[in-house]
Amino acid sequence: MEFIDYYKLLELDKSASQADIKKAYRKLARKYHPDLNPNDKDAQARFQQLNEANEVLSDPEKRKKYDQYGKDWQHADQFEQARKQQAASGGGAGFGGFGGGQQSYSGNFDEDTFSDFFEQMFGGRARAEGARRGGHFKGQDFNAELQLRLSDIYESQKQTLTVNGKNIRLTIPAGVEDGQTIKIKGHGGPGIQGGPKGDLFITFKILNDSSFKREKENLYSEKEVNLTTAVLGGEIEVDTFTGKVRLKVKPGTQNGTKVKLKGKGFPKYKKDGFGDLFVTYKVSLPEKLTAEQKELFEKLQKSGL
Amino acid sequence: MKREDLIPAEEICIRYKVERQFVHSLSESGIIKVVIIEKTEYIPHDSLTNFEKMIRLSRDLEINLEGLEAIHHLLRQIEKLQKDNRRLKNRLSLYE
Numbered sequence: 001m002e003f004i005d006y007y008k009l010l011e012l013d014k015s016a017s018q019a020d021i022k023k024a025y026r027k028l029a030r031k032y033h034p035d036l037n038p039n040d041k042d043a044q045a046r047f048q049q050l051n052e053a054n055e056v057l058s059d060p061e062k063r064k065k066y067d068q069y070g071k072d073w074q075h076a077d078q079f080e081q082a083r084k085q086q087a088a089s090g091g092g093a094g095f096g097g098f099g100g101g102q103q104s105y106s107g108n109f110d111e112d113t114f115s116d117f118f119e120q121m122f123g124g125r126a127r128a129e130g131a132r133r134g135g136h137f138k139g140q141d142f143n144a145e146l147q148l149r150l151s152d153i154y155e156s157q158k159q160t161l162t163v164n165g166k167n168i169r170l171t172i173p174a175g176v177e178d179g180q181t182i183k184i185k186g187h188g189g190p191g192i193q194g195g196p197k198g199d200l201f202i203t204f205k206i207l208n209d210s211s212f213k214r215e216k217e218n219l220y221s222e223k224e225v226n227l228t229t230a231v232l233g234g235e236i237e238v239d240t241f242t243g244k245v246r247l248k249v250k251p252g253t254q255n256g257t258k259v260k261l262k263g264k265g266f267p268k269y270k271k272d273g274f275g276d277l278f279v280t281y282k283v284s285l286p287e288k289l290t291a292e293q294k295e296l297f298e299k300l301q302k303s304g305l
Numbered sequence: 306m307k308r309e310d311l312i313p314a315e316e317i318c319i320r321y322k323v324e325r326q327f328v329h330s331l332s333e334s335g336i337i338k339v340v341i342i343e344k345t346e347y348i349p350h351d352s353l354t355n356f357e358k359m360i361r362l363s364r365d366l367e368i369n370l371e372g373l374e375a376i377h378h379l380l381r382q383i384e385k386l387q388k389d390n391r392r393l394k395n396r397l398s399l400y401e
Contacts, residue, residue, distance in 0.1 A: 030366050035358045036376065038383060179391050196309050213399045220399055 006053035006066065014067065018058065025054040139198035140189035146202050148172070149209040154241060154267065163187065163200060170202075175217060175269035178206040212241060217275025219265045222282050225249060230283040238279055240264045247279070255283040311340060311347035321360055331359055334374045 007014055010024040028050050030036070037043035056062045144163055156174045160167050168187050176182070181203045188198020212219040223238050233251035237244050240261065247259065258280050265275030289297065314328050328348070332339040336359060337352040348356060355377070362368045362376060 026366065033362065033366060035362055036380075038380065039387065178395065215396060215399060 004049065004052065006057050009049055009053040010057065012057075016057075018060075021054065021057050025050060025058070029054075139191045139196070141198040142188045142200045144200065144202050145205055146172075147205045147207060148176075149207050150212075150214065151209055153204075153206065161202075168200065172204075173270050174267035176204050176206070177216065177269065178204065180204050210241065211239065212277075214266055217266045217268045219275065219277045220280070221277065222280045224284050225253065225281045226284055227286060229253075230255070230281070240277055241266065249281070253281055253283070255281065257281045308342075310350045311342070312350060312353070314339060314346035314348055317348055317356070321357075323360060327360075327363075328356075330370050331356065331373070334370065334377070336373065336377045 007016070010016075010021060010028065012020055012024050016024070029047065032043045032047040032050060034040075034044045034047055056066050142163055144161065146159075146161070153172065153174055153176050156171055158169060158171050160169050162168075166187075168184065170184060181201050184200040184202065186197045187200035191197050208214065212221050214220070219241060221239065223236065225236060228234075229236065229249050230253045231251065233253070234249050235246050236249055238247050238261070241264070245261070245264070247261075258278055261277040261279065263274045264277035267274055286293070314325065317323075318325050318328060328337070328339065328346070331337045337356050338349050339352075340347045340349060359373050359377070362373060368376065
């Protein structure tokens with residue numbers, strides 16, 4: 001992890017008093033608190049950094065080490081020991097050989113985060129206490145995101161997910177929607193003291209890999225129709241999700257005409273049947289005409305068309 | 306509601322180190338549900354997320370009960386707006 005400037009994070013300078021630090025932390029925490037910024041991962045990350053900064057700077061001892069050793073403040077004791085050893089053995093007082101610059105810092109303020117707070121209630125530490133108090137608690141709920149292509153969810157399919165090292169086989173119903181969350185009961189964290197297991201919540205992210213637009217079980221597409229077919233009528237070939245079909249075009253079809261192909265849409269989620277496919281005709285006008293075609297159009301023009 | 310989905314309020318107060326009054330106040334504000342069975346108060350498991358959220362806000366940001374009520378209300382509005390936004394984006398993609 002890169003060096004984190006805690007003073008900068010809290011928008012303070014190095015001479016900040018404890019009161020300044022508390023005030024700055026509170027102000028920024030109100031802005032970035034994860035509970036006040038639902039589904040905002042940036043705010044969550046920022047809040048964790050703020051917690052780190054506050055944890056270090058509000059503790060005079062940690063702050064002193066941080067000020068003195070910068071990013072290697074956590075290894076200050078090791079530095080001190082090395083310095084003493086070097087001094088005792090007659091070596092120099094510098095820390096050059098210690099490789100301090102390569103040490104990476106990783107904050108350990110989990111006790112301030114929700115997940116650990118929850119863990120304290122339902123996890124390892126709570127388990128021991130739970131045994132003492134005889135509490136029965138449901139296990140922690142897990143959340144996961146699953147990316148699928150639109151073509152993957154045209155039919156129900158079985159998938160194996162690995163969540164926290166465990167393989168979970170699940171059937172994804174056809175027609176699941178983008179952003180939809182399903183609950184897999186009993187696949188969360190273990191219960192405490194015989195309590196039930198938590199649940200697994202899977203949110204689907206559906207990537208459209210087709211030329212169709214989708215709204216729930218209905219599909220939408222556009223089809224180019226040439227001028228003569230639109231005017232005189234005829235037959236065209238239209239793509240559906242499962243293949244091509246031939247459609248009759250009525251004479252005098254206008255640009256933007258929408259036709260419904262019943263049952264050619266997407267499967268209805270957890271229901272029988274399919275939605276519809278709506279095809280919008282885009283009448284294309286010829287850009288280049290042969291001399292003969294031009295003559296024919298001129299005749300049409302003269303006829304008052 | 307199954308008994309296994311209920312957690313005794315007393316147990317919750319001990320674990321989270323909160324006063325019983327805090328649970329009552331959240332219940333009166335409609336932020337969490339409290340179920341009474343045979344004179345014992347229980348908090349349903351599905352209220353726990355909200356309960357924890359309120360504890361965090363109260364402790365981390367020193368927000369009082371009135372503030373928690375306002376936040377709870379606004380968060381529900383945000384949730385609804387985010388849902389609407391997602392639905393509208395999906396619809397809009399039909400015209401792009």
